[in-house]
Amino acid sequence: MIGAKEVEMTLTQIERSVWETLQADVQRPGSSFRYLNLCSVDHALTPKARIVVLRKVDPKRRSLEFHTDTRSPKWRELTGNPSATVLGYCPETRLQYRFEGHVTLFEPTSDYAVSSWSALPFHTRNTYVGGPPGDELPEPHTTKEILLGNTDSQQGHDRFGVIVFSVALLDWFKLSRESNIRAQFGYDENGEILSRSWVNP
Template sequence: MTLIELDKAAWINLERAGTDSGSALRYLNFCTVDRDGHPQARLVVLRAANREDRTIEIHTDIRSAKWREVSANPAVTVLAFDAARGQQLRLRGKAERHGRGSPKAADAWDRLSPWTRSTYTGGPPGESSADVELETASAGGKEGKFVFGVIVFQAFQLDWFQLKRGGNRRAMFLYGSGSELVDAREINP
C-alpha cells in the first residue's frame, strides 16, 4: 500500500469501529496528563470517527478525572491496536469537551440506548461505591443526562505501525489546520 492508502485505510477502520461493536479498534487507550503531571491512560469506547475532519468521539461522565484533565490540558494521545492485523495507531492531538446543555452532548444522548444511558447513573467515577446508593434505570437513565459529556479528539498526527514477521513497517502522517494531510513519510520502525 502507498502512504496515502495507509492513511485512508486507518481512518476507514476507525470509522467502522465507531459503528461496529465487534471491531478490534472499538476500545481505545485515551491518554491524558493529571494535575500532578503524571500520564493517565484508560480504555474508552470509540463512538464515532470522521476521516474528513480527523476526529474521534468518545462519551464520558463529566465527573470523571479524564474530563477534568482535558479541561486543564487538552493535549491527548489516543492509542489503538488491532491484534489480528498487527497494527498500532497512535494519534496525537487535542480534545474538546461538550457537556450538559451543548448541542453535541444532547444529540449524542438522544442516540444512546436505555441500557447505555443507565451506565451514567450512580456515583461519580472512581469514588467508593460503598457509600453510594446506585440509582436504577427505571426512568431510562434520565438522571445520567446531567452528568453525560462528549469528548471530541482532533488528530494532528498519526503514527502508524505494522508488526509483520520479516519486516515491520512504520509511517508518520501529519495533518494541517484544515485536517488535510500535509506530510506522509516512512520512518524506521
C-alpha cells in the same frame, strides 16, 4: 527499488485504510479499534491512560469521538490540558495506530451533547447513573443495583459529556517478523494532510 510515485500511492492507501477501518469499527462491538486507549496528563503531570469506546469518526476532519461522565478524572484532566494521545492495537492484523492531538469538550448542556444523548439507547444512558467514577463502593454490586432500579431515561444526562479528539499526527505501525514498517501522517487544524512519510521503526 520503489519509486517516489509508488511510495506516495502506498502511503495514501495506508492513511485511507486507517480511517476506513476506524469508521467501520464503530459499528462492530467486538472489533479491536472500537476500544481505544485515551491518554491524558493530570495536574501533577502524571500520565493517565484508560480504555474508551469509539463512538464516532469523522474521516474528513480527522476526528474521533468519545463519551464520558463529566465527574470523571479524565474530564478534569482534559479540561486542564486538552493535549492527548489515543492508542489502538489489533492483534489479528498486528497494526498499531497512535494518534496525537487535542480535545474539544462538550458539556452536558451544549447542543452537541444534548443531541448525542438523545441518540443513546437506554442501557447506555444508564451507565451515567450512580456515583462519580472512582468513588469507593461498599460492595461491588452496588452500582448494578442502582442501574437495575432506574427507569428514568433522562437520569444521568447532566453528567454526560462528549469528547471530540482532533488528530494532528497519525503514527501507523505494522509489526512483522520479517521487518516492521512504520509511517507518519501530519494534519492541520481542519484535518487536511500536511505531511506523509515512512519512518524508521
